[in-house]
Amino acid sequence: MQVIEKNADPEENLLLYVRKSLYLTGTKYGCGGGGCGACTVMISRYNPKTKKILHYPATACLVPICSLHGAAVTTVEGVGSIKTRIHPVQERLAKCHGTQCGFCSPGMVMSIYTLLRNHPEPTPDQIMIALGGNLCRCTGYRPIIESGKTFCVESTVCQMKGSGKCCMDQEASSSVNKPEKICTKLYNEDEFQPYDPSQEPIFPPELIRMAEDPNQRRLTFHGERTTWILPVTLDDVLELKANFPEAPVIMGNTAVGPSIKFKNAFYPIFISPRWIPELHFVDTTDNGVTIGAGHSLAQLNDDLLLVVSEQPKEKTKTYRALLKHLRTLAGAQIRNMATLGGHVVTRPNYSDLNPILAAGNASINLKSKEGERQIPLNGSFLERDPEANLKPEEIVLSVYIPSTTQWNFVAGFRQAQCQENDFAIVNAGMSVEFEEGTNTIKDLKMLYGGVAPTVISATESCEQLIGRPWDDHMLSDACRLVLNEIHIPPDAKGGMVEYRRTLIISLLFKFYLKVKRGLNKINPQKFPDIPEEFLSALKEFPIATPQGLQMFECVDPRQPPQDPIGHPVMHQSAIKHATGEAVYCDDIAPIARELFLAPVTSTRAHAKILLIDTSEALALPGVVDVITAEDVPGDNHYLGEVFYAQNEVICVGQIVCTVAADTYAHAREAAKKVKIAYEDIDPRIITIEQALEHNSFLSVEKKIEQGNVEQAFKYVDQIIEGEVHVEGQEHFYMETQTILAIPKEGDKEMELHLGTQHTTHVQEFVAAGLKIPRNRITCHMKRAGGAFGGKVTKPAVLGTVCAVAAKKTSRPIRFVLERGDDMLITAGRHPLLGKYKIGFMNNGVIKAADVEYYVNGGCTPDESEMVVEFIVLKSENAYYIPNFRCRGRPCKTNLPSNTAFRGFGFPQATVVVETYIAAVAAQCNLLPEEVKEINMYKRISKTAHKETFDPEPLRRCWKDCLEKSSFYARKQAAEEFNKKNSWKKRGLAVVPMKFTIGLPVTYYHQAAALVHIYLDGSVLVIHGGCELGQGLYTKMIQVASRELNIPQSYIYTSETSTETVPNAVFTAGSMGTDINGKAVQNACQILMARLQHIIRKNPEGKWEDWVIYCPCFWQSIALTTHLFFYLLIFLLRGYQTNMDWEKGEGHAFPYYVYGATCSEVEIDCLTGAHKLRRTDIFMDAAFSINPALDIGQVEGAFIQGMGLYTIEELKYSPEGVLYSRGPDDYKIPTVTEIPEEIYVTLVRSRNPIAIYSSKGLGEAGMFMGSSVLFAINDAVSAARKAKGLTSTFTLNSPVTHEAIRMNCADQFTDMIPRDDPSTFVPWSIRVS
């Protein structure tokens, strides 16, 4: 489609433009800062010089529309559509089960599609590279990668270890002897339409004509506040730069864009010379290569690859160092947008390329109207020394990178939380030049990023080392010198001070080893090699394409072919997800007179509100109103929650008021202008420790006890005590909280559209806030772009905030939280402190455990009390401890209120359990797995709260996991590896799991379904469950299909609404299918019973005969049933649960899900990085209704759990300000973090009480991610043992790279300066 935009505004980005002006809503907003890939589009440009078309992926949120002059943009709608023809990329993503909530899917499609446009037969590596900038919070990436791999020519079948055979063939076939046959195929590749690149749309010829037009003229776009100038010649650029020296030269906009969006930078004029030919060239000579400043980092990568392939190795050391970093810098989109010139000029302190360029003696070619000159790209330039800088009127033409010589070594190092798409914590570029034929240092350069506000050079240290031989003495002096020269203050921004100090010298050590190796290669006689056990210090962790298998029980061949139960049926919305046609809340078309809402949040943790001054905000264009607590017609405080802060604020991030305006931009601008005066109130409680000091709790203590704990401690061989901290977690659902509130009937009715897990709750809160009965409030929920517990309670509060604004303004209100606001306001998983005292015998038998848990609940009750109940009830996990006492209490603090999150406390508490098991093992000189085996439940038993259960499936999962993962053999192999490698260690761990489904309250186990059969035979199934990506609607269709004995295509589920199914309970706790499935099943069975006499009359007939042609309607047979369904009534062994907290006893949970997981990791002791080598998950699924969806849940939860336990770190200031507010500073796993090998087995068991004997698997996989934490624990133990450190240590969660490195104590950690904690206030604090 051709778009003519006469009023292009320089401040408008492509994402907003396609969504709001063109109504192409397939492209999604996930973060607005280029970090999530949800908004990926393909940009195509014609190069008149080469006559080639360049296709590249870009994040639309960072593309100003004015920069697109002459470009063709392809959004997901242009790739394929259900209305016309879906593209193979879309089809395969859907059919490979690569979508769950589907919010990331259009971005994924665009990344793979763009790759195919450039490489129709990509390699698996290219798929990994293409997906590196796309986040998915649901799937765990494996199926997405797999869908991409179907386009590769290389075999996509797992061909492990080069044997040409699938690694699990043996296991899979041996299972044939078992009663159930094991299947491994989740989709059928034969169904895929072939990919034919010749069918792709052509590049618009008019754009070619435009690009080739010799008479192009400067273009100027005037916006509301800014002007965008597009020069067409270099002279024109220089002229403009001379006239507007302060105007940024917009190239990729990946630095300027975020500075405007997140740092409030404002530029009245932009100069946009990106495609000027003089900025696009590569000039390679014998001495070096000059690359045009306009080349993107992706093009730079290709340029350098070419040079490296053509030149001798010794000349290309700088290029190879750059290439290594170019592979992991940001994601593919940013690398394609960002330019070399922009990178060099921006000089962020985390810059990955600049330190290497400086170490490699690069220089910058500048040009202005005054002429050309060259400046060195050195330490002074990077440190922003004004003498070494470019002048405001100059632009960078190109960068010259000299080649290296035999006696010149250049290397780059970077350490980040994630391997790709993550800013480095510390990085470095280093080079050394030797006197020819010697190891005497002639020149040395060390430049570090991430250690100061700019990249800095250790110039003085380097100067002092000139003339020294490259030996151990030099290294130790170098470490001392550089630590003296680069001082990171103890309260430095970014924290991790000791870790960063350690990295400075650990990276130097790596360089030292690398150069020593290099010298040895030149002259092995003269220069000794490094010890063999040091070699692995130099090996980078590979970014491998994951391999693996998913195993599940095959459907009984006797099952009718039409019956979909047990089949890996694709998510019913998968195709819509992949085409971008699935409608999420903010995709709903604009409603007449609608306004946009922006929140103003508290900047203080606990303070009195002295004044709210809205005058400046109200005076801004487009602003309609400011809404405060005064405007809430009903209860502003409801069930302990607060809608708008009134008189005082109780956390940073609390909504004080909201601004309603005609556009998002106006609402947000005005929100910044609201002035609030505060007076701090004491106490300000941020951490659990502070809450304990102040006795600040949200509810009473919950306790479970069995045996006589005190007595037992007297008779044990040993007692250990310890503390474990588990920090919180951000849900990071890809779709931020979004609400559309529409007042109706003179404001007496309110209609809300939102993504929620609990429509009833929203209705209840809105009714309370507006003071109108619930029958006038309707909540519609079609789908959510992920939820994970974060949309159980929070939408009710936000929905009320929005509804109050709609009521006050009498206009529809659209309220879409920006990512940063969402993270700040809605909080997440409860941080937990566990304190334990364990008594055990020397043989590993645990006799007594006394455990206390405290969670940081935040400022309001939310669900904290229930989380603590779950923790207390579930925290024994899989172990029988005869004398067991467990207590828990939620702390009230001045943090945003924490809420439900997948696993609901279990994933935090069980880390404490597994930690004390590992500690017991260490004391008894046993493997943790041996202690687990010894103490694990073995026969039908009673839990500590006296609930009877049969652990047989647990034992089976455990045994299978140990055997099929070859745990003991691999453990031995890891030990062998560890003996031979000083700086890399491997570790393995197996964790068992006994997880509960349901709640200790019967009320929550009810559901309702409404099933209509229409006269054309089609069926509408409605129930109270919410579709969050887990595939609930799909399973409900499967259930209805079996029960009505009709194809799934006859059945539809539209949405969940309080209008059709009132008073529905939340969709959470892995209960969605259980309760709604039973309701749908019963409803269908009632309908079938009603049809029986017609069927009896025509037994040979089909559905159509009975329903369509047969006049059942005229016979007054009701073809609809609405069933409010109490499971306890309809199930023979129903879901009646109870818990008596007085006695500490009860039948708290309907049933258990068991599992066991083995993970193997390798750690880099020098940097703390880890690589997940392999994971084997055995999950007790009983009978899986849909193995594809269940495996998707297990894998997705596992990766989310792995994130919780390893890389996801929320950072808070001591004043309670959350720093981590986006994908840049809160890392969720990316495609590179997932296991190199992953095997998932759904283990068959029985569960007669649940529908079709299935089990709820939504949450259970989360805790399985802790196998990675404990495997790291194992590897760190090995590293410590190798250094003679025998003292016990505890790895708290998340076990970040910082934690790994600092626990692998060695000569480098010993060298760093340590600060007295009483002398400074740290930048961030632990809140658990």
Ligand SMILES: Cc1cc2nc3c(=O)[nH]c(=O)nc-3n(C[C@H](O)[C@H](O)[C@H](O)COP(=O)(O)OP(=O)(O)OC[C@H]3O[C@@H](n4cnc5c(N)ncnc54)[C@H](O)[C@@H]3O)c2cc1C
């Ligand atoms: C999500 C994300 C992830 C990132 N991850 C990393 C990472 O892991 N590692 C890393 O090192 N970097 C990372 N970056 C930063 C990225 O490398 C820089 O933003 C980028 O290189 C800047 O280039 P640009 O062309 O987009 O600059 P622009 O934003 O277009 O311009 C930046 C500045 O440079 C000036 N400028 C640009 N070109 C010229 C020129 N030719 N002459 C004179 N002045 C010029 C402009 O005036 C402006 O002030 C990331 C950025 C994002 C958004």
Ligand code: FES
């Ligand atoms: S929304 Fe653009 S990258 Fe996240």
Ligand code: FES
């Ligand atoms: S499917 Fe990827 S974020 Fe939900």
